[in-house]
Amino acid sequence: MTNFLPYKCDWYGKKLVIVSPHYTSQICSACGENTGQKPLRIREFTCPHCGTRHDRDINASINILNKAFA
Incomplete structure (x- = not known):
């Protein structure tokens, strides 16, 4: 599968x-x-540092997106 993605x-x-x-x-x-x-x-969960409430999956997807554009 990983060989197919670069090709596409x-x-x-x-x-x-x-x-x-x-x-x-x-x-x-x-x-x-x-x-x-x-x-x-x-x-x-709620972040103990800033108080933002997160859905775990949505939070992970935002972090992955941010890593991709970093």
């Missing part, structure tokens, strides 16, 4: 950015604070 990106003139998903659900997408490991049953 070249074909369509796009850039492939590979991002490591490690810790993306633990880092606050608003302030960048690492809020620590949580069990998978915790689906929402």
